[in-house]
Amino acid sequence: MGGLATGIALADAGHRPTIFERSTGELRSRGGGIVAQQNIRQFLSHHTTVSPETVTTSSSERRYLTRSGDIERSMSESMVFTSWDSLYRQLREAFPDADYHMGEEVVNVTPETATATFDDGSERSGDVVITAEGGQSNTRKQLFPDVTPSFADYVAWRGVIPEAAVPSDVCDEFDDAFTFYQGADQLILAYFIPGPDGSTTPGERRLNWVWYDTVEADDRGDVFTDRTGTQRRFTVPPGQLRDSIRTSQRERAVTTLPPVFESVVTETPDLFVQAIYDLSVPEMVV
Helix, strand or coil: CHHHHHHHHHHHCCCCCCEEECCCCCCCCCCCEEECCHHHHHHHHHHCCCCHHHCCEEEEEEEEECCCCCEEEEEEEEEEEEEHHHHHHHHHHCCCHHHEEECCCEEEEEHHHCEEEECCCCEEECCCCCCCCHHHCHHHHHHCCCCCCEEEEEEEEEEEEEHHHCCHHHHHHHCCEEEEEEECCEEEEEEEECCCCCCCCCCCCEEEEEEEEECCHHHHHHHCECCCCCECCCEECCCCCCHHHHHHHHHHHHHHCCHHHHHHHHHCCCCEEEEEEECCCCCCCC
């Protein structure tokens, strides 16, 4: 997403950027909901043909619940939300296909000549190479081999559920609100995002939730071992979480969360989990 936005901005400034995406197929949502901060909305207004209002949802209240589900406190606060897939679609449509190459993985960068070497042995040079590879960046590993992400001792359990599948009384609790519950060593939040087709019409949206929870070091390997037995470092994506792990987290929801949050967690068919890491690098430009 960051690389795509950078490419669009450079193209609008008169440059001719080329984007190389290591994924081989159509990118799917990697995280569900996104808080659409003002800079995101301004970027859409300035660099795409879409109006931000057509791809975002909003709320007018920030709300904190007690364990029993009562409102502990609330405040007026306007927030705007979107979804990973809605935002990606708009950005992708704004960048020319001819300059967007999928299935191209950079394995080495030569800073002195701004040259990128790809996994098939080919090379491309330019005026500058900008990498936006995320936590598993090959380029960062090459340039800063001693810098590695450090697990922050907690994870984000996530899920989205179609609004039509949420009981109406639960929908009412979350509608027009950015809702939180903070318990012992955990924080969960929820808000509505556009539907899978981008619709922001009530009834066609999705409820997005994120549950930050601690994971003991001894349990991390078990949590991040997927259905195939592969131990993952950063995320176990939708559809890959083992039944025992999903059941265990749903049981924890029943015993620790307010009823409305318990309901959405237990009713979400395809929850997934992401590890939270800390990372800092000594330089951003080399």
